Amino acid sequence: MRSVPLVALLIAFAGCTGSGDLESQTPADPGVSESGSISTVPSTTAPPAEEPPREPPQDPGNGTNPDKPLDGEPEDCQRLVAGQGTFADPAGSPSSWSERTLDVAFAVDETFLEAYGENWTARAEGLAAGLEAFYFEEVRIHVRIVHLVALPAGTLPPFVASTPLEGFDEADAIMAALKAHYNATYPGLARDAVHLLLGGDAAGSVAGQANCIGGAGYLDAGYSWAEASPEEDRALPGGAKVLQQMALKVSAHELGHVLGAHHHYANCAEAAAWYSPQDALATCTLMYNDSGLVSLGFSTPNKLAIRALADANDV
Numbered sequence: 001m002r003s004v005p006l007v008a009l010l011i012a013f014a015g016c017t018g019s020g021d022l023e024s025q026t027p028a029d030p031g032v033s034e035s036g037s038i039s040t041v042p043s044t045t046a047p048p049a050e051e052p053p054r055e056p057p058q059d060p061g062n063g064t065n066p067d068k069p070l071d072g073e074p075e076d077c078q079r080l081v082a083g084q085g086t087f088a089d090p091a092g093s094p095s096s097w098s099e100r101t102l103d104v105a106f107a108v109d110e111t112f113l114e115a116y117g118e119n120w121t122a123r124a125e126g127l128a129a130g131l132e133a134f135y136f137e138e139v140r141i142h143v144r145i146v147h148l149v150a151l152p153a154g155t156l157p158p159f160v161a162s163t164p165l166e167g168f169d170e171a172d173a174i175m176a177a178l179k180a181h182y183n184a185t186y187p188g189l190a191r192d193a194v195h196l197l198l199g200g201d202a203a204g205s206v207a208g209q210a211n212c213i214g215g216a217g218y219l220d221a222g223y224s225w226a227e228a229s230p231e232e233d234r235a236l237p238g239g240a241k242v243l244q245q246m247a248l249k250v251s252a253h254e255l256g257h258v259l260g261a262h263h264h265y266a267n268c269a270e271a272a273a274w275y276s277p278q279d280a281l282a283t284c285t286l287m288y289n290d291s292g293l294v295s296l297g298f299s300t301p302n303k304l305a306i307r308a309l310a311d312a313n314d315v
Contacts, residue, residue: 097140100310102216102259104128105147105191107178108199109156115199115230124148124197127228130248131255138298139306141259141315146191155181171209174202179211179223192315193222193258195251199229207291208250210257217313224254236280242292244279249286249294256287256302260309263289265301273297 108124116123125145132143157173178196182189193216208226215221228247235241266287274297275283282295287302298306 097307099136099140099142100315101142101144102135102255102310102315103144103146103190103192104131104255105149105182105186105189105194106145107148107194107196108150109196110151110153110199111202112197112199112228113150120150121148123228127197127247127251130245131252134248134252134296135255139259139303139310141306141310143255147186147189151181151196170202171206174198174225175209175211175223178225179220182223183220191219191222192216192313193224193255195255195258196223196225197228197247197251198225200227201229202227207246208254210254213257213262214260214309214313216258216260216309216315222258224251224258226250226254240277240280242279242281244282245296246291249296250291252296253286253294256298256306259306259315261287261298261302261306263287265299265305267299268293270299271295271297 106124106128108120113120128143128145135141135143156177182194209224211223212221215223227250231246234243266285268284268288271283271285274295279295281292284293284295285297285299286294288294
């Protein structure tokens with residue numbers, strides 16, 4: 001994530017705590033409705049709406065906005081698998097959920113090695129531990145490392161300075177290179193998902209990407225990547241903090257897509273239950289498509305969607 005002048009953060013924080021209209025504080029979400037709005041009371045029974053084509057996010061124009069879309073809403077993975085329909089509708093009851101395990105092959109790139117040096121393994125394992133704790137608390141799914149590797153130099157396309165309009169092309173190129181590498185190098189590696197950690201700003205307008213929604217359990221579909229650059233201590237006068245645990249949030253968001261979660265099941269109402277001034281801008285649930293406003297908590301519809309997918313795919 002980019003560092004942001006303190007004045008810009010104060011302005012953004014003041015706007016979010018006023019009327020509660022978060023939409024005006026963020027770039028347009030490429031994965032929501034034509035109006036750009038997201039319902040704060042998503043249905044827990046209706047099947048997901050057909051996803052619109054991805055479009056580049058709007059440039060905020062001031063160069064100091066701390067928020068950027070996390071990604072574009074991916075396509076439904078199971079529409080890409082022969083003989084499958086769409087993923088299961090949200091169903092089930094939290095009290096009936098048994099423990100499940102998502103086996104993840106983690107990889108890091110050159111910029112991650114540059115950012116963390118000889119501590120890169122500990123940093124990657126620390127993020128995986130954070131994902132394990134979060135997913136088990138939220139949906140009773142363990143996140144287990146089954147493979148951890150540093151990609152050879154030159155595996156991914158080089159990162160270049162980009163405008164928001166170029167970000168999706170770069171994001172797609174990273175995903176294509178990641179899939180090609182695993183298909184060629186680890187074709188039989190048993191896993192439910194592959195997750196790549198980047199140490200730099202790979203695509204200027206997005207912070208991560210999932211290959212498609214609901215790919216967990218499919219060798220050709222369960223891919224995601226997320227920026228995981230070193231954290232900054234972003235404190236405001238009076239002791240409040242903003243933009244905390246960004247690497248964990250972005251990785252948790254992208255793995256959420258792999259497990260069947262959607263942007264349009266997110267809301268900015270349920271997050272009030274765990275709001276803290278120690279992460280003062282985190283006013284929406286995790287799958288909301290703005291990296292500056294997400295918190296570490298799923299909405300109820302996304303919890304149900306994840307569990308339905310995990311049960312259906314037997315992860």
